[in-house]
Amino acid sequence: MPGALVYECCLRTLRILLLRMGWVGEADDLNHGPVPGITGKLKCRGQVTETTRKVVYEISLKELGYRPEPYAVADALMYADGRPIVEMYDMSIRFEGWTREGIEAIWQARSANGVIPASRPPLFDNDRILAFAVGKPSEAFGEPYRIFDRERVIARLPGPPYKFLDRIVAIECEPWIMKAGGKIVAEYDVPPDAWYFAENRQGDMPFAVLLEIALQPCGWLAAYIGSALTSDIDISFRNLGGKATQFIAVRPDIGTLSIHVHLTQASRSGGMIIQHYDYEVRSRQGVVYQGNTYFGFFSKQALAQQIGIREASLYAPTPRESGLAKSFENGSSRRTSTRTRSVPGPWGWNRSCSY
Numbered sequence: 001m002p003g004a005l006v007y008e009c010c011l012r013t014l015r016i017l018l019l020r021m022g023w024v025g026e027a028d029d030l031n032h033g034p035v036p037g038i039t040g041k042l043k044c045r046g047q048v049t050e051t052t053r054k055v056v057y058e059i060s061l062k063e064l065g066y067r068p069e070p071y072a073v074a075d076a077l078m079y080a081d082g083r084p085i086v087e088m089y090d091m092s093i094r095f096e097g098w099t100r101e102g103i104e105a106i107w108q109a110r111s112a113n114g115v116i117p118a119s120r121p122p123l124f125d126n127d128r129i130l131a132f133a134v135g136k137p138s139e140a141f142g143e144p145y146r147i148f149d150r151e152r153v154i155a156r157l158p159g160p161p162y163k164f165l166d167r168i169v170a171i172e173c174e175p176w177i178m179k180a181g182g183k184i185v186a187e188y189d190v191p192p193d194a195w196y197f198a199e200n201r202q203g204d205m206p207f208a209v210l211l212e213i214a215l216q217p218c219g220w221l222a223a224y225i226g227s228a229l230t231s232d233i234d235i236s237f238r239n240l241g242g243k244a245t246q247f248i249a250v251r252p253d254i255g256t257l258s259i260h261v262h263l264t265q266a267s268r269s270g271g272m273i274i275q276h277y278d279y280e281v282r283s284r285q286g287v288v289y290q291g292n293t294y295f296g297f298f299s300k301q302a303l304a305q306q307i308g309i310r311e312a313s314l315y316a317p318t319p320r321e322s323g324l325a326k327s328f329e330n331g332s333s334r335r336t337s338t339r340t341r342s343v344p345g346p347w348g349w350n351r352s353c354s355y
Contacts, residue, residue, distance in 0.1 A: 006086050015093065023070055023095065107286070148228070155297075173221075184220070203251065235273070236299075236303060237296075240274075244292070256284075272302060279292070
């Protein structure tokens with residue numbers, strides 16, 4: 001494959017990603033090309049030949065914004081049959097002829113014209129979800145969960161005002177059968193006057209709330225497939241980590257959020273259960289938040305024996321960093337820190353995080 005075609009393949013992958021994020025417009029108005037003033041770098045250490053079976057493109061967004069035309073800067077890594085062969089730094093693209101207002105107007109028109117589908121009839125309504133949070137689990141999931149009404153304790157969803165799950169509208173798995181592959185679609189109606197908008201003092205939803213919106217359906221699915229029923233003793237439910245990217249700032253007018261959850265792995269060993277989930281939070285404006293996470297069910301004994309994060313240690317400054325610092329003892333100080341940067345995206349900014 002010629003080098004110019006390699007570049008074009010990576011660039012088209014970036015364009016597909018931007019389309020998926022909602023950057024759409026009229027083709028007749030568009031002229032696209034690289035962003036002036038940004039120098040890209042290309043490194044090739046292999047080839048795509050007629051014997052290559054599979055090529056994979058990995059795109060890492062670095063910057064998104066408007067000048068006023070939409071633009072993006074990204075790095076790209078190309079694999080041939082699992083081997084990295086091409087690396088690109090600061091690959092850029094701009095969409096001359098489009099504007100932020102034009103992109104947002106298209107999505108607003110789609111919503112006004114009814115193109116965005118209405119919420120589906122709930123399979124599990126708010127009353128049943130609330131029963132799992134603060135009521136009787138049997139009223140949420142049926143007779144097999146009656147033992148948790150009085151005799152035993154089960155991990156539950158948070159109750160109001162920290163319950164951010166209104167209904168389940170789609171289920172693709174059998175109840176009380178714990179195995180990988182199950183999928184659900186949950187919904188949450190964002191109240192324009194919700195308490196967390198006022199408390200955040202920033203005009204958008206606090207990240208902690210968005211994270212709960214994504215994770216609470218995972219906890220519901222874990223209960224639906226009967227995870228707690230696989231143990232004869234009470235077990236606690238713990239989030240162990242994950243990785244995700246936020247694409248849109250959630251404003252009070254965003255409406256209903258749709259959360260798509262997929263249980264990708266489920267395993268049991270030594271009285272413990274580990275479950276992995278993929279999730280995607282969507283709105284009428286596009287994808288809001290996307291990532292993966294994993295949870296564990298543990299006995300009280302297992303939790304009491306936790307040893308913490310292995311191989312973790314406090315950050316040690318380099319000699320150069322130590323030389324830049326000043327002691328408080330002489331009356332002055334210079335604090336050094338590392339920061340993560342939020343960069344503009346199609347609706348304001350994009351941020352990635354691990355938790």
